[in-house]
Amino acid sequence: MASVNAPAGTLIREWRQRRHLSQLELASRADVSTRHLSYIETGRSRPTSAMVMRLCDFLEVPLREQNQVLLAAGHAPAHPELQLSDPPMAEANAALETILRGHLPYPALVVDRHWELVAANDAAYAFLDGIDADLLEPPINVVRLSVHPRGLGGRLANLQEWRAHLAERLRHEYDASGDPELGALLAEVSEGGVEPVTSSALVVPMDLRMPDGNVLSFISTTTVFGTPREVTLSELAIEAFYPADEATRAYLQSRPLA
Template identity: 70%
Template sequence: MSDAPGPVGELLRHWRQRRNLSQLDLASRAGVSTRHLSYVETGRSQPTSGMILRLCDHLDVPLREQNRVLLAGGFAPAHPEHRLADPPMAEANTALEAILQAHLPYPALVVDRHWELISANDAAFDLLDGVDPALLEPPINVIRVSLHARGLAPRIVNLDEWRAALAVRLRREYDASADPALGELLDEVVADGVETAPGAAALVVPLQLRAGSDTVLSFISTTTVFGTPREVTLSELAIEAFYPADEATRKILNGV
């Protein structure tokens, strides 16, 4: 979506169509008449801020985009947004760092909505050994580093499978958010014709990373997000935690 918000009705229609809902579907979920929803979408009726938020909630519109729709309707944003360095974010930062440190000796990192690195524990940074230093200049995009020829790609044993898994995830995130930056990142990942259909990747795809001439570390990953956040930045952060996918990796990381 463009930076400049369009008419509020057009934005709401955009999100309804993106969620593959009919006017009747959305009206039933939100408890409004189909006629009223039609009037809102065509600009014949101006919705209140409460109505905008109700429709956005049923459309699962990201908080950042909810603020955009509110602005288009002539209302102030409902969801605050801070930089991570701002004082109101101190408790969240403390929680993030505690989670990263508690996950040692296994790798864990925090990324934003564009997969740019926010923070990581020492085990995650250890995996970046040998990556071109130019790729590690902020902002560091985790996906680009992992798939770049001067990044982790030469060390990923199952590179094609891992790339396909990332493509599927990016497709899902782009479909949910309509974020142009994610669309561009997805285009980069699928440039070589990688399949992004939901069934293209296995249910769980390990990251198999070569560490030395005869050692392969195998990881499965989980994603953690803040529950029911009402702040834009927090809603867009994710903790990527990696766990050993086999006993050999577990022993190596635990120094057994």
């Protein structure tokens, strides 16, 4: 992606190319002339804020990057960016806490756009006992923690399969966003090569060895806010883990969390 100081037209062109669209295809979808779109991309015409938003909508540009294009075009950002601790975010915080608490006794956590840990329930934190302290220094990167040999990676019975699964997710997210930090994380996870998943299972599990010798198997789901118009909320994801077999379910339901 272009630097944050790139002209608006350059940013729009790079997003169009990332979405594998020609000028004609984007112009047709956005109901603008190909000539006008060409003028915008080359800097011969400065797009209005409405035009920027229209093009970004058809290009599925994330909210943070939409603000970047608007600023580059000389317009005010359209989407606010708040901290979770800010008063307007109270209801969103309450929703996250309700989901995390309601998922017990199964682990669940909230991550941001770079897979850094935002919050987790007690079941998730319980699996961090004995993890190298350096890996638990904030900000905690969940992807790095899950594959590092001194993190959960040293306890995974199917580390290579899980690493391949994470690499696939990161590649998809990087292709969609162009975020350089995701690109760096993808390179880190893929270092040394990643073997493709060949299992016939419908869902890739995470098989975690416990200190008592049990191996717990989890499948995961991802939940996001449905219609966010604020940057921080648009970048949050809830990763909820469910038992992949009855033995794991029974183990977790019988295990005290405190």
